[in-house]
Amino acid sequence: MTDYFKQYPNKEGFFKEYGGSFIPPDLQKEMDNITNAYHSISKSHNFISELRSIRKHFQGRPTPVYYCQNLSTKYGGRIYLKREDLNHSGAHKLNHCMGEALLAKHLGKKKLIAETGAGQHGVALATAAAYFGLECEIHMGEVDMAKEHPNVVRMKILGAEVVPVSHGLKTLKEAVDSAFESYLKDPINTIYCIGSVVGPHPFPMMVRDFQRVVGIEAQEQFYEMTGENPDHVVACVGGGSNAMGMFSGFLDLEDTLLHGVEPGGIGTKLGDHASTITFGKPGIIHGFKCYTLQDEKGEPAPVYSVASGLDYPGVGPEHSMLKDMGKVNYGVADDAETIDAFYELSRLEGIIPALESAHAVAYGLKLAKENQQQSILINLSGRGDKDIDFVVEKYGLPEDNA
Numbered sequence: 001m002t003d004y005f006k007q008y009p010n011k012e013g014f015f016k017e018y019g020g021s022f023i024p025p026d027l028q029k030e031m032d033n034i035t036n037a038y039h040s041i042s043k044s045h046n047f048i049s050e051l052r053s054i055r056k057h058f059q060g061r062p063t064p065v066y067y068c069q070n071l072s073t074k075y076g077g078r079i080y081l082k083r084e085d086l087n088h089s090g091a092h093k094l095n096h097c098m099g100e101a102l103l104a105k106h107l108g109k110k111k112l113i114a115e116t117g118a119g120q121h122g123v124a125l126a127t128a129a130a131y132f133g134l135e136c137e138i139h140m141g142e143v144d145m146a147k148e149h150p151n152v153v154r155m156k157i158l159g160a161e162v163v164p165v166s167h168g169l170k171t172l173k174e175a176v177d178s179a180f181e182s183y184l185k186d187p188i189n190t191i192y193c194i195g196s197v198v199g200p201h202p203f204p205m206m207v208r209d210f211q212r213v214v215g216i217e218a219q220e221q222f223y224e225m226t227g228e229n230p231d232h233v234v235a236c237v238g239g240g241s242n243a244m245g246m247f248s249g250f251l252d253l254e255d256t257l258l259h260g261v262e263p264g265g266i267g268t269k270l271g272d273h274a275s276t277i278t279f280g281k282p283g284i285i286h287g288f289k290c291y292t293l294q295d296e297k298g299e300p301a302p303v304y305s306v307a308s309g310l311d312y313p314g315v316g317p318e319h320s321m322l323k324d325m326g327k328v329n330y331g332v333a334d335d336a337e338t339i340d341a342f343y344e345l346s347r348l349e350g351i352i353p354a355l356e357s358a359h360a361v362a363y364g365l366k367l368a369k370e371n372q373q374q375s376i377l378i379n380l381s382g383r384g385d386k387d388i389d390f391v392v393e394k395y396g397l398p399e400d401n402a
């Protein structure tokens with residue numbers, strides 16, 4: 001399996017036909033610098049031992065694998081969770097943000113720059129910046145800032161500068177442009193940090209490598225608990241970082257089926273979902289090639305999901321390749337199934353999941369019903385504190401205590 005990780009991506013950042021780097025030459029030069037630095041620094045003893053220590057003492061890793069007795073009794077199957085909700089700051093995102101920030105430190109950078117849509121990446125990066133004593137500049141559309149006010153406050157408390165983006169639709173796309181512009185003004189002292197396994201090379205590779213810890217831990221923990229490997233591994237897919245981290249620990253196991261779960265939203269019409277792999281086709285978006293949802297003009301299509309962390313019209317190039325190879329099965333959970341799963345996990349196990357993660361739980365419960373004798377390991381990518389007000393306001397409590 002080490003072969004797989006040596007083979008993909010290739011030197012130019014391609015996962016078969018996907019990935020690569022389709023960006024202006026000035027930006028390409030900076031990406032090449034980051035690639036070269038990553039290849040040498042990430043293999044150094046200092047880098048590896050510092051990251052290991054951070055994961056243990058700051059992030060609280062390894063996160064546990066937990067057997068859901070109550071859910072398993074109700075649905076059948078043997079249902080397990082990898083508890084990334086217990087990773088510091090409440091989700092898997094800090095795994096790659098700490099890696100990116102540590103790389104920045106080794107490169108002598110002073111400032112981290114990123115854009116954020118829902119604010120989760122911004123908060124994780126601001127956390128990493130505070131740890132390393134780096135400056136942090138987060139670009140965010142004004143529409144998103146109003147919608148995600150608590151995350152804006154969190155970033156500011158952590159010491160980040162939040163730059164409001166007020167042109168165009170004032171959402172993620174404009175924030176990306178604004179962040180790149182700021183980065184290119186001073187690429188010597190700053191570094192651009194992408195929040196998932198997307199964007200131009202080397203980010204899909206780098207973010208996957210930083211997330212691999214999830215899958216490596218989970219495979220070892222599950223084997224230690226049960227004496228076998230799981231029959232099914234399930235993770236939600238937005239850009240695809242938590243899923244790629246999880247799957248990377250199981251890709252070489254012939255008998256373990258991998259399931260990526262996309263947000264089905266409220267229907268199959270373009271604009272009603274964000275199921276990029278399920279309904280999209282290959283194209284170029286934000287500087288790399290992947291499955292994308294596009295309108296008739298070839299522009300990124302509007303997307304929708306109840307979970308703001310999943311509504312992206314592209315997906316990681318590695319997922320695109322794994323889809324074509326048939327290595328991973330990509331399915332869908334819609335909003336209604338997701339809200340049901342959100343309450344089921346809360347009520348039966350005492351764990352409130354992030355709405356993103358609840359997509360994976362919903363799909364896992366379906367698998368459990370259909371495979372009564374089998375084991376299902378679900379990556380619980382984050383905790384749901386951020387979602388509780390929204391869920392209760394929009395969907396109400398379940399009938400028994402509304």
Ligand SMILES: *Cc1c(COP(=O)(O)O)cnc(C)c1O
Nearest residue numbers: 196238239240241242309356382
């Ligand atoms: C951001 C986020 C996701 C989606 O991102 P991926 O890169 O697809 O993992 C999933 N779960 C949680 C909790 C998130 O915050």
